[in-house]
Amino acid sequence: MLNGKGILFDVTLCIGCGACYQACKEENDLPNTNKEYLKDHLSENTLTIVEQYGDKYARKLCMHCNEPSCVSVCPVGSFKKNEFGAVIYDKNKCIGCRYCMQACPHKVPRYEWGKTQPRVRKCNLCSKRLKEGKLTACAEACPTEATLFGDMEKLIEVANSRLKNNPTKYYQHIYGLEEAGGGHVLVISPMPFEQLGYTAMLPDKPMPELTMRAMEKIPSVVAAGGIFLTTMYWLTKRKNQIAREEKKQLFKSENRNNGNKYHEEL
Ligand code: SF4
Ligand code: SF4
Ligand code: SF4
Known part of the structure; x- marks a missing residue:
């Protein structure tokens, strides 16, 4: 069934x-x-x-x-x-x-x-x-x-x-x-x-x-490619996240210095 x-x-x-x-x-x-x-x-x-x-x-x-x-x-x-x-x-x-x-x-x-x-x-x-x-x-x-x-x-x-x-x-x-x-x-x-x-x-x-x-026959170096890709993905994602955070902080402090409170909550 x-x-x-x-x-x-x-x-x-x-x-x-x-x-x-x-x-x-x-x-x-x-x-x-x-x-x-x-x-x-x-x-x-x-x-x-x-x-x-x-x-x-x-x-x-x-x-x-x-x-x-x-x-x-x-x-x-x-x-x-x-x-x-x-x-x-x-x-x-x-x-x-x-x-x-x-x-x-x-x-x-x-x-x-x-x-x-x-x-x-x-x-x-x-x-x-x-x-x-x-x-x-x-x-x-x-x-x-x-x-x-x-x-x-x-x-x-x-x-x-x-x-x-x-x-x-x-x-x-x-x-x-x-x-x-x-x-x-x-x-x-x-x-x-x-x-x-x-x-x-x-x-x-x-x-x-x-x-x-078929994959069992693939050399371990190729199998490691998947792990490598995954690691690279997470590293890139993390790097972009950090870059975004840094930009946000910079933007906030610049606006604070300019006395502009409008973007405080961004
Ligand atoms: S996604 Fe498209 S093809 Fe698939 S079940 Fe729905 S309508 Fe049909
Ligand atoms: S083309 Fe699609 S909708 Fe039209 S009769 Fe065939 S299965 Fe049904
Ligand atoms: S996409 Fe996945 S679930 Fe769809 S036909 Fe191919 S193997 Fe099957």
Whole structure:
């Protein structure tokens, strides 16, 4: 039994309207990035996409893995799984090493390259909305229920019954149930998933197990890089904090000398 919430995306029901794409942008306060939404790609400003393959459409977003490799490789614990099973990110911990981007089997996390204080961006399964008892914005906006939100247990039941009751309509596999250890986003489709751009040939084993094994083979000098980066991050942060404090003190004393009391409380 798989607890938590998730999404079932059914390719046979998707009409490519882009309502999920637009709703995600609005929910996450993201700018428009492409007039032709079907040609957009995942980026720091686009957390889900709808791609066209002939007369079929395929959604891509974070799969909210059961044992996520983004969580396991992050040296400072910026990623964690929450009570819904969503994998969420804490920008205050992130040191910008981007190991998560390398480790993700679905190539999901994106980086804010253009910002002075860049964050990693990806879908967070609308966790704020879930806490308020709402559906994800993409599921709420979908006019055909191609994107269905609900309890994982129920979604698996629905997917299995659609496959069983319509053997010629569906390719007999639920993508995301076992790939890389499975996750909280499932896809069913009339054709093999690699024909819709989903990452094929993923092992059923959770990727952290594989990344951990690979990391065991990394020389200690490389592993020490993570610790070095963390230390540098904290040192830089501390240095900036001290510099800010010093500036503040200097500013206060200058204003005091000028008899200006207005900035006393800064
Ligand atoms: S799909 Fe990638 S980013 Fe999303 S939870 Fe899995 S490993 Fe992390
Ligand atoms: S769950 Fe929320 S953040 Fe994720 S793709 Fe849907 S609308 Fe976007
Ligand atoms: S809103 Fe629904 S039908 Fe429209 S593109 Fe998204 S998943 Fe497909």
